Amino acid sequence: MSQTAHIVHLTAPTGPADAATPPLLQVENLAVSYGRIRAVDGVNLHVEPGRIVSLVGSNGAGKTTTLMALSGLLPLASGRIRFAGEDITALAPELRVARGIAHVPERRRVFAGMSVRENLVLGAYARGDAVDIASDLERMVALFPRLGERMAQQAGTMSGGEQQMLAIARGLMSRPSLLIMDEPTMGLAPQMIDLILDTVLEIRKQGTTILLVEQNAVEAMRLSDHVYIMRLGRIVHEDSGTNIDPERVKSFYLGADA
């Protein structure tokens, strides 16, 4: 699959995109503080089902903090989070996973001392023991053939790109309806970046909605149906569908550094 093919594909977003669809994820006035430092300050965003939505911004903008708050890893200073029509603001992190939110964290964080298979099996933890894990493992191998060859390898000994694949696959094992990814291309070679981004599209095609954080704003815009730009803890700009103008986004993005 070539890169250009995706762009064509993207400029005509799949799935209904009009305002009538209730959003899968809706965040209102989210604020998060570290001690006295307010890292996220009044963020509003929503993610429609079947979309790829990106959150971009320079270092320290508060992207990771936002995502951590969404999965319940950080307490909120204020705000509300609704997911699939339910208010999950006060829900424990493990229950959010069970509701269908998977989070692939920054820097992958695979369980380095365990095998690839064990990492994947752990990904399905929130679903309980009874479910059929074998078919999910097969799905993951179909998505990332490389993982299939390495089921018994210790995760910590794999390359960065392979670990990223594993981290994504581990997230998918919980059969999420929303997959949150924090800089999945960080520190990877260009070829590997292409592969990961191709997979992001493939995952969406298979029916999973995606909220993506990317440093690389240009790549993010190519993939996404909607882009939020964050700066100093706030959303400073957003653009949707065919309106995404890389140059304009870029200027906002760079503005953060200026």
Added chain:
Amino acid sequence: MDYLGQLLANGLVLGAIYALAAVAFTLVYGVVRLVNFAFGELFMLGAFLTASLMLPEVRLLGAIVPMPGFSLPVAAAGAIALTAALGVLVDRIAYRPLRNAPRLAPLITSIAVSVVLQSLAQTVWGAEELRFPEFHLATLPPVVLFDSIYLSVMDLVVMATALAAMLGLSAFIARSSLGRAMRASAEDQMAATLVGIPVNRVVAAAFAIGSGFAALAGLLYAQTYGFAHSSMGFLPGLKALTAAVLGGIGSIPGAALGGLILGLVEALGSGYLPNGTAWKDAISFVLLVGLLYLRPQGLLGKPELNSAGRGSLLGGASEFGAGWLRAAFGKLDGGLARAASAGTPAALGLLALALVVGALLPSDYWLRILTLVVIYGMLASGLNVIVGFAGLLDLGFVAFWAVGAYLTSILFVLVLKDQFGVEPATIWWLLYLNLPLAGLLAAGFAVMLGTPTLRLRGDYLAIMTLGFGEIVRVVAINWMDLTNGPMGIRGIPAPNLFGIALGSPRAQFFFALALAVVVVFAIARLVRSYVGRAWVAIREDEEAAEAMGVPTARYKLYAYAASGFVGGFVGVFYAHTQQYISPLNFSLFENILLLMLVVLGGLGTFIGPFVGALIWIVFLQLALDLPFVQAYPETRFALLGIVLIVLMVFRPQGLAASARVALTMPGARPANAKEAA
């Protein structure tokens, strides 16, 4: 050969018990990186609960209570379940609120929980031993191996149970979903949370299993040696921790290996070394110290673990507790900080007050108590140098105190008086010579102790210093020729100045005050110097200090030396006021008490240790007037433990944290100034 065989068999039984208890330490450390000192007490409770459930009736709180009289397996299962539940409760109350707190806080609460459980057990079951009821299997004739090695049926049961429990646990951890979740939480709690693992519940499960193992070990120990006692968990707990560290903490096969090695070495040591049974407790600690020096991660452990406990002992804070409670502690802290910022005037005011009290107080009894306050305040100040200023947890500090006390006692009594017949009054000046001499000797010891620990961090350091402290105590008990052993040394002369005996309580109180002025002044000078700034930098962040070019190894040794000097110096005076010392005066409990006094009064402050000592010792006396305390004196220690747990949970930085001597950088505001507001 027969003898050897029998020793090996005994060693295996003991090793199996150590291994079971070591699993408790290793499992919980692996998952939450916490040395839960309270496992020794859960071990003891396992024994008491089993014995109680097996008896037709027991005396609890002085009243005869009917009991079910179960057989051993049923009683053991019940005791294990109860202890596991207690372990979970302890985690919930004393550790979970502190997951993000400075690392000293959970260590303190775990020691405090030990103290509470031990004094409660003594209150409930009494100070006497409870005989462990005989199980019918124990009456079977022993199994004889090779015609000469005798193993009772119960010995075989102990070994089989331990083996089965450990194999079962390994399989559980390796294969079950909860076991996998435990390993995942041990590796990376955040990632574990993100895959939907309820980490708090997994940690609770680790505590439940660990406490169950401790209880199992305790009941097997009690049934092997035939009794249960409220202090029975102390030494086996330390041994089990040693075994866990020996094998590599965090590793279950390591715990098994460490336990077996320890059991065998102790059995062989007590069988072959001259006077071996007396020395066997020292053997395991020597082994521990040697191994930590050569291979800090233990036999089967991963090297990273030595760094797992790194990070500032006192830094960070947790976001726990009701707002008003935290605010109340914050206010109290602000007040203390203002008092401390008055600095020298405040200290002088306090001294003046002490002088007035010393001059006017009519009661000799209270003067003696106040003298003790000053002594404990000075000792706590010495410990504070290493813990509060340099941020290194030291559980072997009592050893320095012992060195000072023994040096002067041996010279005055055992050598000059007993050997040469010199009358102490004619050599009164020797005391003044001994003060600095003992300080130097103890400082030398401290540097010796410190050197091998330089490579160790955090919890490993605490365990190693604890090993040193125990070695010194065991030596004091057993080196009869030098120390007079457990009988101690009597007839140490009271201090004397130019032939005037300072025997009266008032004179001794003033003497103590004079020494306290010297100690506080010296420590304050050191802390305000470049050395002190280096200490504080190490305390706040050792890596950063090293990166900024502070030769951390050298300054850590200075901290050991300074704290050792104070310990030895005060030890001399202590011996002369008490006029009798024995190894009992220098137990680990004293060290723990000193640590608690420092925490109570404020780590890293100058007057805090004295405040802590005053609060504790005066409370100890006043509490004796309460009828309940008169009936159960050990409840006072439980109360101290509870106070400390509450203090740590709601104020994990410790009291007077904002008065703590802060890290100063050129041009920077004092780091804690805003905190006090």
